[in-house]
Amino acid sequence: MNVDAVARIGQALPGLRPSEQRVGRLILAEPAAVVDLPITGLAERCEVSVATVVRFCQAVGYAGYGALRLDLASTRGREEVSLGRFGVADAEIAPDDDGRDVLAKIAYHEARAIESTAASVDVPTLDAVADAVVAADRVEIYGAASSSLAAIDLQQKLHRIGVIAFNTSDIHLALTGAALLTERSVSIGFSHSGLTLEAVDSLRTAQRAGATTVAVTNFPASPIAQHADHVLVTSASETRYRPGAMSSRIAQLAVVDFLFVRIVQRLDPDSLPSLQLTYDAVQTHRHPHGSE
DSSP: OOOHHHHHHHHGGGGGGGGHHHHHHHHHHHHHHHHHHHHHHHHHHTOOOOHHHHHHHHHHTTTHHHHHHHHHHHHHHHHHHHHHTTTOOOOSSTTTOOOOHHHHHHHHHHHHHHHHHHHHHHHHHHHHHHHHHOOOOOOEEEEEETHHHHHHHHHHHHHHHTTTEESHHHHHHHHHHHHHHOTTTEEEEEEESSSHHHHHHHHHHHHHTOOEEEESOTTSSSSGGGSSSSSEEOOOOTTTBHHHHHHHHHHHHHHHHHHHHHHHHTTSSSSHHHHHHHHEEEEEGGTTTTTT
8 A cells, every 4th residue: 555645745744854844734734736736836835946846755755746746636536535435525624514524524534544554554664563572571662641542552452462561651660661671672652743752762761771662653754763673654644623642543553453463463373362361351340231
């Protein structure tokens, strides 16, 4: 699968020069309009030179402006098909949308986040992380605020298959745990923006200790990625009613599932009894509804 043009530009934006960021922001704000703009028109709208637009295109992975416009047109076409599948004309939630439209638009964004994230994740990198986790003596997982949900989910999943994994919301415990890691250990930091100090500092400390470090982020050029041996890239876009903390959650949880299944495949059949044992262990804490 290919990452669509809007997702690619959004992911690259933080690592661009200020003048190139102006080009990227206008494209993200008006992707459909840019399809019909000549390069001189886009340069004028952004108040930059034509050379800056060319550099921007190359910085985000295109040979030139023509290739960018073609990809934007293709992205828009796929988006219209997907919107039609959910029965809505556009993706933005308006203040006067009724309940049915809100449900359809959120479902569209959730599905798009998973599909786009699946396209963004590099499979060899995913497999390298799975291999490292399977071989690790322990795994430390970091995440603050909304990213803590994905961190907790991964820790619980690994715990159920017998992988020694730790997660804490206390930054002091995270840092001291990271400092004690070794070359046999793995540390995984979740941060949608890649700027969260708790995750960045913990991963940096783990890297200094010699552990294999992994960043799960929407922005591969962000600070957290600088301290990661492997980067798993999510693709979640923000809207008026779905800010980063909300849109990132489903993408990060998808990455957790991708990674967990690849780990289980490597441990199978050893992991399957563990899953069954942990399932059986909690059955006495289920309400006996229907047993009479």
